[in-house]
Amino acid sequence: MGAGVLGSAVGMDKDAMKRLLRDAGIPIAKFITVRDVEASRLDFKKVVREIGLPLFIKPANLGSSVGIHKVKRAKEFLPAVRDAFRYDRKILMEECVTGRELECSVLGNDNPVASVPGEVIPKHEFYSYEAKYLDPEGARLEMPARLPPRVAKKIRELAVRTFRTLYLEGMARVDFFLRKNGDVLVNEVNTIPGFTNISMYPKMWEASGVSQAKLVDKLIALALERFKKERRLKTSFG
Ligand SMILES: Nc1ncnc2c1ncn2[C@@H]1O[C@H](COP(=O)(O)OP(=O)(O)O)[C@@H](O)[C@H]1O
Ligand SMILES: [Mg+2]
Incomplete structure (x- = not known):
């Protein structure tokens, strides 16, 4: 249907x-896609230069806002990335x-x-x-x-x-x-x-x-x- x-x-x-x-x-919105194999090369400062802060992190394939984080400070970045990767091998970072x-x-x-x-x-x-x-x-x-x-x-x-x-x-x-x-x-x-x-x-x-x-x-x-x-x-x- x-x-x-x-x-x-x-x-x-x-x-x-x-x-x-x-x-x-x-x-x-501006976005960056990151695969799990690229995660170790992630550079917070570079991401912020591209899409600004705050930013949103989300699994590529999901819904109901599961695994989605609004990142406002540097120290919130990696935990948010790790959590989003619990749900998918590919995540998005988006300008807020x-x-x-x-x-x-x-x-x-x-x-x-x-x-x-x-x-x-x-x-x-x-x-x-x-x-x-x-x-x-x-x-x-x-x-x-x-x-x-x-x-x-x-x-x-x-x-x-x-x-x-x-x-x-x-x-x-x-x-x-x-x-x-x-x-x-x-x-x-x-x-x-x-x-x-x-x-x-x-x-x-x-x-x-x-x-x-x-x-x-x-x-x-x-x-x-x-x-x-x-x-x-x-x-x-x-
Ligand atoms: N780039 C963004 N800027 C501002 N708010 C966002 C952004 N992305 C997601 N959100 C917030 O998170 C919620 C869920 O995100 P969304 O991309 O719709 O995923 P889902 O598929 O889980 O609904 C949105 O309804 C919105 O409130
Ligand atoms: Mg939605």
Whole structure:
């Protein structure tokens, strides 16, 4: 019902994802990828010169903010690197983006459409595992997000471009940062977004006039449409 093999893999791997977005000219935060075999050569000062401080460290393939650290001081750097490497053999270091966190739901195959954006307002230092799952008051959701129409439009356009660029199909949630100066950056995508009745993905559709029941109907229709197109392809030669 969601993305295929390539889109799912790209959607999981923040390194591959960001390279494709960068290639498409979609704005993202500055980042550096580090593999475990390169870890011993890491130079904190050099990293800071490139992406600044504070900075974020995260495993390339994960989610739910597990293994993610905001590093503000030199002494926090190596412990954060070590922890991120507990979860993946590849990690990302990113410039810290100050601003609002916005999300947008995308639905479709060849002609994807975007919902109205929603906003997540974490009550913690960032949208951490604790803010997401442990603290019932960890974050406030604003649906639709309070945005000037021009910014909302830009987010919806970028959400659709991101969806196409990353070979996504069916559904995905695209997450953004909005800087004070109005710059919009894509943070990441979620190809299997939360789907409970309090989750952002269905709630953003509800705020756009698509009920959860209607949404499930549409997802099934999109999956069937894709199945029919793929069934027509030859799978043997000769
Ligand atoms: N470069 C960054 N600048 C500022 N905050 C960030 C940055 N990267 C991650 N965060 C914070 O950490 C949270 C989780 O990071 P994210 O990249 O979305 O990983 P996950 O896949 O675990 O959700 C974000 O929602 C945001 O609050
Ligand atoms: Mg996230």
